[in-house]
Amino acid sequence: MARNDKRFEKVHSQSMGFGSSVEILRDTQTGVCYLWRSGGYAGGLTALLGADGKPVVDPSL
Template sequence: MKNDRFEAIYSQGTMNVTEIWVDKETGVNYLFRHSGYAGGLTPLLDREGKPVISPITSQ
């Protein structure tokens, strides 16, 4: 089953990778970071501590 809910909009690095993913249903932006076998995902927050939300484009 293919999951098209998330889209990578930014990627940097090869061994130590930093990516920004957008949830296409809610518009919430997430920071994904991985290095080797370790990684983590967290929502991106603005200065007020609220999630960064991108406009949702229809497909």
């Protein structure tokens, strides 16, 4: 990986009001998508799962 390449890229961002937001990040090496939820001074990250319970993988990579 080159120095300027980023491992993660933001593919979606949505404000939830009152300082909270939801973002979807994609791992550019594996294609796996993650959900980042933040509000105030707290936040959480988890793999984004499909209806089958498996991680969502972006096939365009």
